[in-house]
Amino acid sequence: MFDPTVLPLLCCPSDGAPLNLQNDALTCTQCATVYPIRDGYAELLPRAAYEHTTLYAEAEGAQILDYRDFGRPLLSAQVKNNLLNDFLQFESSDAVLDLGCGNGKFAYWNKDKVQTALAADLAPWFADRARREVNLLRADLRALPVRAATLDKVFSIDVLEHLTRQDIARVLQETRRVLKPRGKFFVFSNTREKQTLAPFMKPQQAVTRWLTRRGAVDFTRDDWRKSDHIKALETYAELRATFEENGFAVKRVAFWNGLFQGWIENVFMKVGENYLSGQARGKNKLERQVNARSDVRATLQTTRGRRLLLPLEIASKIMQLDLILFGGLRAGPYFLLVEKNA
Numbered sequence: 338m339f340d341p342t343v344l345p346l347l348c349c350p351s352d353g354a355p356l357n358l359q360n361d362a363l364t365c366t367q368c369a370t371v372y373p374i375r376d377g378y379a380e381l382l383p384r385a386a387y388e389h390t391t392l393y394a395e396a397e398g399a400q401i402l403d404y405r406d407f408g409r410p411l412l413s414a415q416v417k418n419n420l421l422n423d424f425l426q427f428e429s430s431d432a433v434l435d436l437g438c439g440n441g442k443f444a445y446w447n448k449d450k451v452q453t454a455l456a457a458d459l460a461p462w463f464a465d466r467a468r469r470e471v472n473l474l475r476a477d478l479r480a481l482p483v484r485a486a487t488l489d490k491v492f493s494i495d496v497l498e499h500l501t502r503q504d505i506a507r508v509l510q511e512t513r514r515v516l517k518p519r520g521k522f523f524v525f526s527n528t529r530e531k532q533t534l535a536p537f538m539k540p541q542q543a544v545t546r547w548l549t550r551r552g553a554v555d556f557t558r559d560d561w562r563k564s565d566h567i568k569a570l571e572t573y574a575e576l577r578a579t580f581e582e583n584g585f586a587v588k589r590v591a592f593w594n595g596l597f598q599g600w601i602e603n604v605f606m607k608v609g610e611n612y613l614s615g616q617a618r619g620k621n622k623l624e625r626q627v628n629a630r631s632d633v634r635a636t637l638q639t640t641r642g643r644r645l646l647l648p649l650e651i652a653s654k655i656m657q658l659d660l661i662l663f664g665g666l667r668a669g670p671y672f673l674l675v676e677k678n679a
Contacts, residue, residue, distance in 0.1 A: 341358055343472050344363075346455065347379075347483060351368060351383045352368050356482075362374060368384075378461065382459075383480040387480075404463070410442075412653050414442070415653040416598075420660065427450040428451070431452055433453065434481075434492075436457060436478055436491050436512065437478055439495070441463050441468075444467065458475065458476070459478065460475075461475050478507075489516075491512050491522045493522075494525045495526065496526065498527055505570065510584075524673045524674075527568065528571055529669060532592075532669065534666065538596060541599040542599070545604060548604065585678065587673065590672065592668035594666055595656075595659055595670065597656050597658055601656055602656075
């Protein structure tokens with residue numbers, strides 16, 4: 338959707354000038370560029386393209402990402418959403434941006450907690466519910482179509498690992514620009530550092546390799562997602578220094594040593610997913626996987642399916658123990674809260 342009340346927050350991504358809304362399009366008051374509103378989102382890409390991009394924006398991503406629908410936050414998504422809420426402490430007066438929103442699920446899950454929720458991504462693979470109920474922007478994170486000092490909070494989940502060091506600096510500068518003084522920025526991403534508990538994860542990794550060789554689990558989609566990873570910031574020290582150099586003060590950090598998460602998502606859930614995809618309709622394995630996930634989401638909405646939510650909720654809570662017990666131990670995956678310096 339596009340709610341006209343968000344117009345005062347937006348600007349031309351190329352020159353920063355205000356925008357006018359007319360005939361289902363936004364027009365820059367300075368350069369006269371017309372930005373169409375289509376399929377539930379505003380097309381606000383800058384005129385000049387940047388050198389580096391992401392394979393998520395390519396047509397192949399639309400099929401592999403299975404983006405058209407999502408359920409309630411469970412497993413990793415629940416852990417991330419819990420930390421997002423714990424770190425940012427949303428308020429009803431907040432204007433918030435989901436930076437690199439993917440299909441828009443995190444913005445959708447939290448839209449009713451704030452006054453204004455914007456969600457921006459370079460790729461237009463937005464879920465149907467997000468298109469109907471979230472203010473979606475197709476935008477380049479390095480040239481945000483948002484006016485300076487208008488947002489209270491920004492969050493970014495699974496984004497920075499895809500960017501070069503130069504682009505990370507650009508994104509941080511843009512985020513600092515759009516935040517109000519002392520505005521908050523929450524990030525989930527990962528560096529190249531090994532988990533402190535890596536030796537204790539080796540049994541799970543050995544089981545995963547054995548199951549993969551036997552065809553009992555399939556990581557094709559996961560491998561495709563990770564093939565775009567750059568992880569330009571190799572250590573937490575580099576990460577912290579980069580944020581500080583770009584005008585942010587680190588307020589809080591927690592690391593995700595995925596001891597329980599590895600067993601639940603990489604073994605038990607993958608075995609179940611592989612079994613369900615074998616029963617699903619479809620011409621190829623990827624199509625069957627997508628259909629199996631869709632069938633599961635539909636089943637969970639039924640009375641019988643809601644009974645299945647209990648074990649998934651329990652598994653999600655067990656995964657949260659990774660943060661409660663081991664969140665202070667250095668690891669590659671991290672949750673970070675920073676504040677814009679005055």
